[in-house]
Amino acid sequence: MITPVLIAAAVLVAAPALAQAGVDPAHDPAKTEVWTPVPATVATPLGKAPSDAIVLFDGKDVSAWESEQGGRVPWRVADGALTVVPGSKGIRTRQRFCDVQLHVEWRTPVETKGFEGQDRGNSGIFLQERYELQVLDSYNNSTYANGQAASLYKQAMPLVNASRAPGEWQAYDIIWKAPRFSPGGGLTSPARITVLHNGVLAQDDTVLAGKTEYIGAPSYAPHGCAPIYLQEHDSKVSYRNIWVREL
Amino acid sequence: MITPVLIAAAVLVAAPALAQAGVDPAHDPAKTEVWTPVPATVATPLGKAPSDAIVLFDGKDVSAWESEQGGRVPWRVADGALTVVPGSKGIRTRQRFCDVQLHVEWRTPVETKGFEGQDRGNSGIFLQERYELQVLDSYNNSTYANGQAASLYKQAMPLVNASRAPGEWQAYDIIWKAPRFSPGGGLTSPARITVLHNGVLAQDDTVLAGKTEYIGAPSYAPHGCAPIYLQEHDSKVSYRNIWVREL
Amino acid sequence: MITPVLIAAAVLVAAPALAQAGVDPAHDPAKTEVWTPVPATVATPLGKAPSDAIVLFDGKDVSAWESEQGGRVPWRVADGALTVVPGSKGIRTRQRFCDVQLHVEWRTPVETKGFEGQDRGNSGIFLQERYELQVLDSYNNSTYANGQAASLYKQAMPLVNASRAPGEWQAYDIIWKAPRFSPGGGLTSPARITVLHNGVLAQDDTVLAGKTEYIGAPSYAPHGCAPIYLQEHDSKVSYRNIWVREL
Amino acid sequence: MITPVLIAAAVLVAAPALAQAGVDPAHDPAKTEVWTPVPATVATPLGKAPSDAIVLFDGKDVSAWESEQGGRVPWRVADGALTVVPGSKGIRTRQRFCDVQLHVEWRTPVETKGFEGQDRGNSGIFLQERYELQVLDSYNNSTYANGQAASLYKQAMPLVNASRAPGEWQAYDIIWKAPRFSPGGGLTSPARITVLHNGVLAQDDTVLAGKTEYIGAPSYAPHGCAPIYLQEHDSKVSYRNIWVREL
Numbered sequence: 001m002i003t004p005v006l007i008a009a010a011v012l013v014a015a016p017a018l019a020q021a022g023v024d025p026a027h028d029p030a031k032t033e034v035w036t037p038v039p040a041t042v043a044t045p046l047g048k049a050p051s052d053a054i055v056l057f058d059g060k061d062v063s064a065w066e067s068e069q070g071g072r073v074p075w076r077v078a079d080g081a082l083t084v085v086p087g088s089k090g091i092r093t094r095q096r097f098c099d100v101q102l103h104v105e106w107r108t109p110v111e112t113k114g115f116e117g118q119d120r121g122n123s124g125i126f127l128q129e130r131y132e133l134q135v136l137d138s139y140n141n142s143t144y145a146n147g148q149a150a151s152l153y154k155q156a157m158p159l160v161n162a163s164r165a166p167g168e169w170q171a172y173d174i175i176w177k178a179p180r181f182s183p184g185g186g187l188t189s190p191a192r193i194t195v196l197h198n199g200v201l202a203q204d205d206t207v208l209a210g211k212t213e214y215i216g217a218p219s220y221a222p223h224g225c226a227p228i229y230l231q232e233h234d235s236k237v238s239y240r241n242i243w244v245r246e247l
Numbered sequence: 248m249i250t251p252v253l254i255a256a257a258v259l260v261a262a263p264a265l266a267q268a269g270v271d272p273a274h275d276p277a278k279t280e281v282w283t284p285v286p287a288t289v290a291t292p293l294g295k296a297p298s299d300a301i302v303l304f305d306g307k308d309v310s311a312w313e314s315e316q317g318g319r320v321p322w323r324v325a326d327g328a329l330t331v332v333p334g335s336k337g338i339r340t341r342q343r344f345c346d347v348q349l350h351v352e353w354r355t356p357v358e359t360k361g362f363e364g365q366d367r368g369n370s371g372i373f374l375q376e377r378y379e380l381q382v383l384d385s386y387n388n389s390t391y392a393n394g395q396a397a398s399l400y401k402q403a404m405p406l407v408n409a410s411r412a413p414g415e416w417q418a419y420d421i422i423w424k425a426p427r428f429s430p431g432g433g434l435t436s437p438a439r440i441t442v443l444h445n446g447v448l449a450q451d452d453t454v455l456a457g458k459t460e461y462i463g464a465p466s467y468a469p470h471g472c473a474p475i476y477l478q479e480h481d482s483k484v485s486y487r488n489i490w491v492r493e494l
Numbered sequence: 495m496i497t498p499v500l501i502a503a504a505v506l507v508a509a510p511a512l513a514q515a516g517v518d519p520a521h522d523p524a525k526t527e528v529w530t531p532v533p534a535t536v537a538t539p540l541g542k543a544p545s546d547a548i549v550l551f552d553g554k555d556v557s558a559w560e561s562e563q564g565g566r567v568p569w570r571v572a573d574g575a576l577t578v579v580p581g582s583k584g585i586r587t588r589q590r591f592c593d594v595q596l597h598v599e600w601r602t603p604v605e606t607k608g609f610e611g612q613d614r615g616n617s618g619i620f621l622q623e624r625y626e627l628q629v630l631d632s633y634n635n636s637t638y639a640n641g642q643a644a645s646l647y648k649q650a651m652p653l654v655n656a657s658r659a660p661g662e663w664q665a666y667d668i669i670w671k672a673p674r675f676s677p678g679g680g681l682t683s684p685a686r687i688t689v690l691h692n693g694v695l696a697q698d699d700t701v702l703a704g705k706t707e708y709i710g711a712p713s714y715a716p717h718g719c720a721p722i723y724l725q726e727h728d729s730k731v732s733y734r735n736i737w738v739r740e741l
Numbered sequence: 742m743i744t745p746v747l748i749a750a751a752v753l754v755a756a757p758a759l760a761q762a763g764v765d766p767a768h769d770p771a772k773t774e775v776w777t778p779v780p781a782t783v784a785t786p787l788g789k790a791p792s793d794a795i796v797l798f799d800g801k802d803v804s805a806w807e808s809e810q811g812g813r814v815p816w817r818v819a820d821g822a823l824t825v826v827p828g829s830k831g832i833r834t835r836q837r838f839c840d841v842q843l844h845v846e847w848r849t850p851v852e853t854k855g856f857e858g859q860d861r862g863n864s865g866i867f868l869q870e871r872y873e874l875q876v877l878d879s880y881n882n883s884t885y886a887n888g889q890a891a892s893l894y895k896q897a898m899p900l901v902n903a904s905r906a907p908g909e910w911q912a913y914d915i916i917w918k919a920p921r922f923s924p925g926g927g928l929t930s931p932a933r934i935t936v937l938h939n940g941v942l943a944q945d946d947t948v949l950a951g952k953t954e955y956i957g958a959p960s961y962a963p964h965g966c967a968p969i970y971l972q973e974h975d976s977k978v979s980y981r982n983i984w985v986r987e988l
Contacts, residue, residue: 029462032401033391034925042407044445050409052447101448144280146678154279156680160289162297173420175441175448184640184775186650187703190684194422194441198291200299201348201422204494205452209681209704209714215276219711220703247451281678393925403927431528431887433897434950437931456928456961457950464960467950523956526895527885536901538939544903546941595942638774648773654783656791667914669935669942688916688935692785694793695842695916698988699946709770741945 049103049243056093056228056242057082065091068229081107081238084123084230092129092227099247102127102174102228107238108137110167115235117143121166124153124231127176128223131191132212133203135237138163150195150202153212158195158202169240170198175247179208181222190220296350296490303340303475303489304329312338315476328354328485331370331477339376339474345425346494349374349475350418354485355384357414362482364390368413371400371478374423375470378438379459380450382484385410397442397449400459405442405449416487417445422494426455428469437467543597543737550587550722550736551576559585562723575601575732578617578724586623586721593741596621596668596722601732602631604661609729611637615660617731618647620723621670625685626706627697629731632657644689644696647706652689652696663734664692669741673702675716684714790844790984797834797969797983798823806832809970822848822979825864825971833870833968840988843868843915843969848979849878851908856976858884862907865894865972868917869964872932873953874944876978879904891936891943894953899936899943910981911939916988920949922963931961 043051049058056064059080062073067089074088108121115121121137131152138149138161145151150158150172164170173196180188195203210218230239290298296305303311306327309320314336321335355368362368368384378399385396385408392398397405397419411417420443427435442450457465477486537545543552550558553574556567561583568582602615609615615631625646632643632655639645644652644666658664667690674682684704689697704712724733784792790799797805800821803814808830815829849862856862862878872893879890879902886892891899891913905911914937921929931951936944951959971980 027462032393032460032463034393034404034927035391037404037924038392039395039405039408042409042447044409044411044447050445050447052407103446144282145285146279146281146680148286152680156676157281157284157678158286160299161286162289162291164291173443173446175451182650183778184651186640186646186775187684187701189701190681190703196420196443198297199350199420200289200291200297201492201494204422207681207683209684210711213279215274216279217704217713217715219713221711245448247448281680284677393927399927403923404925429897430531431898433528433887433893434931434948436948437928437950454928454930456931457958464951464962466958466960468958521956526887526954526957528887528895528898529885531898532886533889533899533902536903536941538903538905538941544939544941546901597940638776639779640773640775642780648775651775651778652780654793655780656783656785658785667937667940669945690914690937692791693844693914694783694785694791695986695988698916707773709768710773739942741942 047241049241050245053103053243053245054095056244057239059240064093064095066094068092075232081240083236083238084232086232086234086236088232090229090232092229094227096225096227097128097244097246098178098225100127100174100176100228101245101247102172102176103241103243104172104174104239105169105241106135106172107169107240108135108166109236112137112141112166117141118147120235121237122231122233122235123237124233125172125174126212126229126231127174127191127193128178128226129229130211130223130226131193131208132231133172133174133193133195135231137166137235139165150197152193152203152206152208154214155209155212155218156203156206158197159204160197160200160202162197162200162202164198172197173199177247178225179220181220185222187220294488296488297492300350300490300492301342303491304486306487311340311342312477313341315339322479328487330483330485331479333479333481333483335479337476337479339476341474343472343474344375344491344493345472347374347421347423347475348492348494349421349423350488350490351421351486352416352418352488353382354416354487355382355413356483359384359388359413364388365394367482368484369478369480369482370484371480372419372421373459373476373478374421374438374440375425375473376476377458377470377473378440378455379478380419380421380440380442382478384413384482386412397444399440399450399453399455401461402456402459402465403450403453405444406451407444407447407449409444409447409449411445419444420446424494425472426467428467432469434467541735543735544739547597547737547739548589550738551733553734558587558589559724560588562586569726575734577730577732578726580726580728580730582726584723584726586723588721590719590721591622591738591740592672592719594621594668594670594722595739595741596666596670597735597737598666598668598733599663599735600629600666601663601734602629602660603730606631606635606660611635612641614729615731616725616727616729618725618727619666619668620706620725621668621685621687622672622717622720623723624705624717624720625687625702626725627666627668627687627689629725631660631729633659644691646687646697646700646702648708649703649706649712650697650700652691653698654691654694654696656691656694656696658692666691667693671741672719673714675714679716681714788982790982791986794844794984794986795836797985798980800981805834805836806971807835809833816973822981824977824979825973827973827975827977829973831970831973833970835968837966837968838869838985838987839919839966841868841915841917841969842986842988843913843917844982844984845913845915845980846910846982847876847913848910848981849876849907850977853878853882853907858882859888861976862978863972863974863976864978865974866913866915867953867970867972868915868932868934869919869967870970871952871964871967872934872949873972874913874915874934874936876972878907878976880906891938893934893944893947893949895955896950896953896959897944897947899938900945901938901941901943903938903941903943905939913938914940918988919966920961922961926963928961
């Protein structure tokens with residue numbers, strides 16, 4: 001029979017050795033410290049791209065982009081902004097991306113008179129050239145909820161309307177998880193997106209049902225990494241401070 | 248036999264009726280518009296809390312908080328910041344929260360001489376009073392990776408070290424999903440967290456293994472909504488612009 | 495100073511009290527016992543439906559079903575089996591289901607001469623009338639992999655071909671999670687399915703990309719609970735021992 | 742202006758070429774057929790292991806196992822069953838496993854007099870030597886719900902009590918997903934389990950909170966693939982027809 005006294009004695013016998021070695025491993029806080037790998041250092045200057053980001057537009061240089069038809073970017077660069085030229089074409093990055101953190105700042109035109117609903121300040125950010133995060137002037141401008149700013153166009157309305165007024169810069173902070181496909185082309189996991197619109201959670205790990213469609217239901221077709229595409233949609237929407245980090 | 252010509256004819260026959268009725272439902276873009284509910288409008292003034300947030304600290308008012316022992320907040324309010332008083336106690340919100348978006352700005356002391364590793368600018372943000380997102384001066388300050396700034400303390404190192412220098416304000420944008428428990432107390436889904444540190448993704452839907460522990464392995468015990476807690480850890484860490492939105 | 499001896503003494507002092515009170519709560523195994531709720535008792539007779547299942551076909555009674563056109567089941571009941579009548583119509587349950595565990599036994603015709611690929615022993619089990627788990631004679635019968643037995647038709651091939659020979663009874667044990675839609679009709683979580691084919695894992699929490707399509711890409715349209723549908727596809731496929739449990 | 746007539750004409754121009762080539766690609770069902778890879782063929786003889794399984798016990802051979810102390814299996818093999826010898830030790834597979842489909846048949850002793858609760862027909866199946874799926878005579882035998890047959894011991898009660906009477910063979914069909922850990926040892930995804938008990942869904946993608954504990958809360962410590970372990974718990978529980986398939 002083992003009595004409490006004998007147990008205590010056994011503990012005492014062990015104690016001196018533990019005192020010498022340092023601490024009882026079961027009570028050693030160092031056991032749960034992890035020292036490697038050391039996360040890479042990233043500088044985060046206010047209002048600029050983090051040091052490890054791929055800068056897609058810094059206010060001047062559009063060399064990361066091309067027209068959706070190939071060739072030079074048909075939009076206007078002035079005053080630190082890249083502005084859609086209505087009637088031209090959309091633009092896409094030369095580089096292809098899969099999972100990314102993407103930061104985009106955008107501004108819709110001050111002049112809104114005569115433009116209503118989808119005709120006011122319309123553009124769009126297409127992840128992997130297929131999945132549209134809507135850009136629209138949704139400040140006192142009614143449209144269908146799954147087509148307003150920060151919606152996944154015709155798939156998911158935003159949690160809130162965090163829009164700023166026309167002429168003010170707005171920001172999207174996007175976490176994008178590309179869809180996965182089996183070797184046979186079957187969908188193994190759908191695309192997912194989280195969006196902060198002007199710092200407010202507007203899309204919370206939203207699942208995409210497929211490629212954005214203007215008409216009919218979205219569906220998936222297998223694809224790989226693909227450009228980020230900015231839409232020309234008849235409005236002089238401006239962009240600035242665009243950067244992306246591969247996840 | 249139906250020839251292509253006849254098919255085309257059939258389509259043409261149908262066309263006038265469609266023109267009258269509007270459009271073929273299968274080709275009607277309005278079919279995928281969703282007009283209700285209308286997402287709530289949220290104002291997003293620069294550098295301030297969104298209009299729908301619960302402001303926890305605006306630079307002056309600490310009435311949302313109490314000492315972890317109950318009673319008044321034992322920290323110092325000055326110059327728009329709430330600063331830890333070493334040797335006092337931690338503080339917690341009077342209100343309890345579950346799933347939240349949480350924004351916190353924090354600053355570690357300029358004076359770093361003689362303070363190394365975990366002794367430099369240490370504090371912490373505990374979600375639901377149990378799960379610590381580390382606050383630390385990790386600018387040119389080596390410590391274990393799962394204990395540096397933006398780590399889930401002793402559970403998950405950050406993806407990157409996005410720390411700013413001592414004396415500079417830093418920001419966490421947090422998306423927190425509380426753990427779920429069965430009526431019997433079993434874990435049905437673990438807590439998950441996404442963190443932007445100074446705008447850079449530092450935790451990407453990270454799963455928590457349980458309550459933060461200084462020694463030993465984390466584990467879960469069932470609980471409900473609970474306060475947000477800020478740690479007193481011997482350093483004069485300052486906080487400002489703290490707001491939370493329930494998800 | 496507290497020495498090990500004194501600590502041990504303190505433990506010993508406490509021991510009698512603990513013996514009286516029961517045990518130290520921190521070391522009490524009863525603390526993690528959960529006594530309620532008590533899971534419902536289910537009888538599981540060999541080869542028959544569990545006692546809590548909704549029996550859809552027991553070998554004789556087809557009253558749980560109707561023709562896909564409404565009206566009586568146009569298939570043949572004989573020898574404890576329900577057999578497709580080629581040229582008739584498919585059948586569906588009168589009751590609608592969402593998340594379910596579904597057990598189905600099926601048998602393809604012994605006579606295979608002259609029938610190849612999709613023409614041999616073809617039928618199908620449609621969850622929620624939309625999502626087809628393929629039934630086919632895939633025993634030494636080549637077809638496209640995402641169209642063979644235990645495939646999610648044209649979406650996901652099975653992990654293995656666990657088919658038995660024509661004339662032998664086969665079994666599917668299915669765990670079905672219905673897709674979820676937002677009030678606006680957006681997809682919030684896709685449908686998922688796990689299938690044991692003759693006891694072997696053939697689909698492992700497979701995600702569905704949408705409604706089964708013969709031509710083109712699958713897509714989702716919002717819907718609620720819906721009947722289970724069995725397909726008439728020109729083959730005298732037989733069914734027996736069909737039961738379902740709502741999850 | 743493009744009229745419907747002209748559109749139709751354009752379609753007709755294209756039609757002959759399509760007729761020659763076969764079908765309009767947009768309407769070609771062959772586009773969504775996937776012919777490779779061809780899923781491996783697996784024979785599924787009734788009451789026996791699938792042909793691609795690792796047979797752990799076929800009624801005679803215990804060479805896949807060893808004592809938990811190393812050395813030969815201290816249990817009894819007779820009449821096609823492997824029966825626990827009370828007072829001996831548990832046994833574990835020589836091979837290590839991660840994600841698996843596991844089939845186990847088990848039987849508790851007919852003699853139940855004098856044995857109540859956890860003392861009646863107790864054994865257990867430990868995935869990766871750490872996570873216990875309870876084996877117990879839960880037929881008219883009350884115990885804590887998270888300790889009865891088909892529970893994840895002290896973590897998750899089963900959805901139902903599908904127990905058969907003492908002396909009858911019962912079956913578990915298990916789909917096990919091992920937990921994942923980061924290089925630093927953090928938990929990246931918890932273990933998950935699905936269990937059919939006698940064909941009835943008893944655990945539905947249940948998340949594990951950590952290693953099974955008799956006292957206190959479960960927690961995770963990083964580990965790799967590990968043996969399947971069968972517990973000796975003072976009861977003459979028998980096993981037969983044990984097989985496993987790596988996922």
